[in-house]
Amino acid sequence: MIEGVWKRLGAKEVLRGVDLTVAEGESVVIIGRSGTGKSVLLKHVVGLIDPDRGAVRVDGQDVPALSVKELLDLRKRMGMLFQGGALFDSLSIAENVGLPLREHTRIAETQVDLLVHEKLHLVGLEGVETMRPSSLSGGMKKRAALARALALNPKIMLYDEPTTGLDPITADLINRLIRRLQERLGITSIAVTHDMRSAYHIADRIAMLHEGRIHAIGTPAEIQASADPAVRQFIEGSAEGPLLPT
Amino acid sequence: MNETSAEQLADRAPFRFILNGLRDAGEVLILLGDVLRELPGGLRKLPLLVQQMMAIGIGSMPLTLIVALFTGAVAAVQASYQFRDYVPMIYLGTVIGKSVVIELGPVLTALVVGGRVGASIAAELGTMRVTEQVDAMETMGISPTRYLVVPRVVAATLMLPVLTIFADMVAIFGGYLVAVFTLDVSGHTFTSGLRLYFHLRDVFSGLIKSFFFGAIISTMGCYYGLKSEGGAEGVGVATTHAVVASCLLILIVDYLLASFLFRVLFA
Structure with a gap:
């Protein structure tokens, strides 16, 4: 879906060559620290942001190149849950x-x-x-x-921090719901989070965004067993390691 | 900071100022183009349009009328002071009527509404932008231009002339009150002065101007609101920009329209 996407926002090169393919009906969770561009990446998928370089394809369609009409049709097949809900x-x-x-x-x-x-x-x-x-x-x-x-x-659901700021019980309800939607209705889902509990619960595969690229990707079990110091530090939530506190 | 970098900065600051101004102007034109394209679709959202017309028109009425009343009153005081011993008081009504319908009514109404409505549009759309409501709208396949911008721009453009008509009437009435009760000018003298040299085209020129002012106020509010970023602070900055830009543009466009209307069209 996402091939070599680069995006500069202001003075910062947020995405530096992100490659990520999500299969139909699959649930992928993108983890990473705050400010690593997870939400920015998600917004590329719905065409809210166009990449500086690289390609974003959904259902074989090149998103940034779509006409207003085509983009509208694509968006009707997608749903997005925003961080704060963004209700009117x-x-x-x-x-x-x-x-x-x-x-x-x-x-x-x-x-x-x-x-x-x-x-x-x-x-x-x-x-x-x-x-x-x-x-x-x-x-x-x-x-x-x-x-x-x-x-x-929708056939595709995008979740931006679906459980952030929720109490553990509501968070679990949301996690189950996301999982159920994906399993029963075959909805392809991409979620962005730094809540590891949520990630393990809803993901078929977990991808870690770090320094503008996909640093590691694998099933929850593979990620949990990963020997990579950055991944280990993130999933264990430790202040010590290669990732410096910001 | 060493000397060269300070120099470079000074070199670049005015340059960047001009570039930003050009960029803003270009983006506003793009927004206006979008508004025209989405106009038919936006007009079908009649409840939204009516809601905005109520908020902008009826909502601004009390403020506009109070401002108008005192504008007329002060115009009468100042005119009579200038006229004393030189100009017969029959011209008091003439000068108040003309200055109100040509200039004071449309411009002061626009400035007051620009502060009130421009700020509220910018703050509302700005908040929607920073809380991702605008993004949500786009992902739902609903055009923010059609849904948010068109109703506001159309409502303000239609309602400002209406407000101006009321403001004109109340301002002249304010002048009348001051003239009759404090200046020893009879009501008859005032009203015959008002009719003297009265041209309907003066009223129309004022209304044409207010039509443009309404478009300016709402467009600036929408443009800066939708462009805001960075939370509450960003919304505050957007609101300030919207009001400042509206007021400046109102006065500049007032001059340009006055030159065109009175030197070319009605010359």
């Missing part, structure tokens, strides 16, 4: 979740309401339809945002 403040939860349906489908209003309810139920949220995002807790916001991302039944 001016809309209620039900309106947020229903927005993609109302914008992109001709489903009748009553049907939309049913689907919204179903998606919210899927993420374990009930009775919040009329509430505004500002009156929800962080975990509820994230779940509502997940319901919105799933509204159009």
